[in-house]
Amino acid sequence: MKIGYLFLVFFLGLANSASSKAVKPNKSLSPSSSSALSLDSKQAILIDLTTNDVLLEKNADEKMTPSSMSKILTTYLVFAELKSGRLKMTDTFPVSEVAWRKSGSKMFLKINTKVSIEDLLRGAIIQSGNDACIALAEGIAGSEEAFAAQMTQVAHEMGASHSNFVNSTGWPDANHYATARDLALIAWKLIKEYPEYYALYGEREFTYNNIHQMNRNPLLASFEGADGLKTGGTDDGGFGLVGSAVQGGRRLMMVINGADSKKKRAVDAKALMAWGFNNFLSPCLYKKNQMIDQAEVWLGDQSKVGLSVTRDVCITIPRQNIKNLKVDLIYNGPVEAPVQAGQQVGVLVISMPDKPDMIVPVVATQSIGKAGFFSRIGAAFTYLLKGHN
The missing domain is CATH 3.40.710.10 (DD-peptidase/beta-lactamase superfamily)
Structure with a gap:
């Protein structure tokens, strides 16, 4: 299972690319002079x-x-x-x-x-x-x-x-x-x-x-x-x-x-x-329980699971820096079944100039059970033949 990256597009239309930097705890905005x-x-x-x-x-x-x-x-x-x-x-x-x-x-x-x-x-x-x-x-x-x-x-x-x-x-x-x-x-x-x-x-x-x-x-x-x-x-x-x-x-x-x-x-x-x-x-990028994307599920009775955040995700940013805002959704993918609703499966990494990254837990929106025996055999066979991307 490899690390998967989903790329989000901020609501102002700014493209966000994945980041490989280490995850840091969220901190408050550094006071301006x-x-x-x-x-x-x-x-x-x-x-x-x-x-x-x-x-x-x-x-x-x-x-x-x-x-x-x-x-x-x-x-x-x-x-x-x-x-x-x-x-x-x-x-x-x-x-x-x-x-x-x-x-x-x-x-x-x-x-x-x-x-x-x-x-x-x-x-x-x-x-x-x-x-x-x-x-x-x-x-x-x-x-x-x-x-x-x-x-x-x-x-x-x-x-x-x-x-x-x-x-x-x-x-x-x-x-x-x-x-x-x-x-x-x-x-x-x-x-x-x-x-x-x-x-x-x-x-x-x-x-x-x-x-x-x-x-x-x-x-x-x-x-x-x-x-x-x-x-x-x-x-x-x-x-x-x-x-x-x-x-x-x-x-x-x-x-x-x-x-x-x-x-x-x-x-x-x-x-x-x-x-x-x-x-x-001070835009709110995502609302509590809003589905922000879907992740593929490995060997589940459903092929995808919704992803959401458990609180409103709001930021404060200098107006001139809004163009440099970047949001990455990072999770181990595909997510392995079974999955419980509310289970953390990844994080949002929100990057802004001159601020530590904001790290927000991402959870599954619904429970996903394991696929049946024959479905799992078929999925494994397909994986061996084609690999998984």
Whole structure:
């Protein structure tokens, strides 16, 4: 039995030839240099969430002041309570003197009133209300300190292990810090796990206590497909933004921080998003369970078996490199019967410039039994006479 190669043609019409190079494990896209785009922000990261490939990073693991971007994690914990059924949007929390007195951005809650969770969430997200966050924290955990401890625990559990939270608002504190990469992970978890509540982040305005405030996220008004998330700004940390946008079914997630002004933050955010969408593609080459080809079967009760992949196979690739994309289907052929549905029979090797090969298992789409005795004798006789190609 020899090694067989099936050649695939990519959907853009690019011919792909077989490769004899050694199979390597799939790795993430190597982060591009931050010099590819000039940013005022001190920290930045841009991720294509189709593949979780990092398109650009700049000091993404540097400890920084997350300011009001911390509120993404605050709302994540509230969303968890809502989805579990432990809380409802119509439930109310009291406004303590601590929440009422908190300075900074506010939704202007009245002391000793009770406010619905729905209003508090809009106050925290749209108006960036520190008072709203404290009311939510106290309502859920009894105190803001206890809630902040939960924030840190949840962040570490999801993999954002280089961050620490000591309050629900992002109020500056030497022990309250995060990284751009961690904030991107937290935001992605929120979008992925709580899509039913994420729409709040795309709302442009909210009025409470007869005070009308606009969402501070500049992308919502200036960038097509933007639907979140949260701005932040402090004297020591500068101005930052966690943002996300969808175009053509493709979502990018960005974090910037340390810009010198709100204006520079807005310029950086729009430029980074545009750069990501304009310079990269994220095609899905094959869908889960899609039959991608057929392989001949040796001594089976059927002559061919369908081949498929068990997950969507998507890539992220610089737009200028798409012409050099190559996909090889490699398997030991013909496949010897019996074959079980779902049995791995080969691999796809997806090759792109400047990236390690992506290796994707290929499985049989159906079970194939052994041929009967006389059929096997006939096949063996034919093989001896003509060989097998």
